[in-house]
Amino acid sequence: MKPEAEQLAEIESVTLGHYNRHAESYWHGTKEHDVAQNYAAFLAPFPSDKQLDILDLGCGPGRDVHYFKSLGHRPVGLDGSEIFCRMARAYTGCEILQQTFLGLTLASQAFDGIFANAALFHVPSQQLPTVLNKLHEALRPDGILFISNPRGNGEGWSGQRYGHFMQIDTSVQYLSAAGFSVLDYYYRPAGKPGQEQPWLAIVAQMKTG
Numbered sequence: 001m002k003p004e005a006e007q008l009a010e011i012e013s014v015t016l017g018h019y020n021r022h023a024e025s026y027w028h029g030t031k032e033h034d035v036a037q038n039y040a041a042f043l044a045p046f047p048s049d050k051q052l053d054i055l056d057l058g059c060g061p062g063r064d065v066h067y068f069k070s071l072g073h074r075p076v077g078l079d080g081s082e083i084f085c086r087m088a089r090a091y092t093g094c095e096i097l098q099q100t101f102l103g104l105t106l107a108s109q110a111f112d113g114i115f116a117n118a119a120l121f122h123v124p125s126q127q128l129p130t131v132l133n134k135l136h137e138a139l140r141p142d143g144i145l146f147i148s149n150p151r152g153n154g155e156g157w158s159g160q161r162y163g164h165f166m167q168i169d170t171s172v173q174y175l176s177a178a179g180f181s182v183l184d185y186y187y188r189p190a191g192k193p194g195q196e197q198p199w200l201a202i203v204a205q206m207k208t209g
Helices: 005-021 023-030 036-043 064-068 080-093 126-139 168-177
Strands: 053-057 073-081 096-098 109-116 137-148 154-158 161-165 182-190 199-206
Touching: 005 080, 005 161, 023 080, 036 109, 036 137, 036 182, 036 199, 053 064, 064 073, 064 080, 064 109, 073 080, 080 096, 096 161, 109 126, 126 137, 126 168, 137 161, 137 168, 137 182, 168 182, 168 199
Parallel strands: 053 073, 053 109, 073 096, 109 137
Antiparallel strands: 137 199, 154 161, 182 199
């Protein structure tokens, strides 16, 4: 059995290696995805006329950074993939941070909201509390965290990508322990029967008091 530090390093390097190798096909396969429901859910708690500082966590090639910029917000992207970061900078003209999820270094209270679409499920369960605490620290008071992950039970390898899959109850426990309250959640794609909705989306806010 490898030491935990070696296991975590392998999880990150192999998963990021997969995305680096398939960056172009990933971009072409996801750039037209309809995530309007997720955008609307994330932005709903904010005043409609407020210009927001947004962190797009796991920004990939920059689709969502580009969208938030088009609305007049100030998005910053973050991804561990060197190639994704390069693509996102070219596509959006925005600041894109190359950081791994297990090596996050974020300024305190730098963002009004964090948009983590199809990203945090790559964080192993033993490290998820640490990552969520760092995201909490990076948010301003009453800040919003949006997460959307494939739902399920357990964790492990799927090909060359590592995934940690949870249902709503377990997700709420992790979020609550990190200082978040769940405002809303739903399953995607909208309008499908439950067995055809593999995605769980959650809107959470920093707890007050």
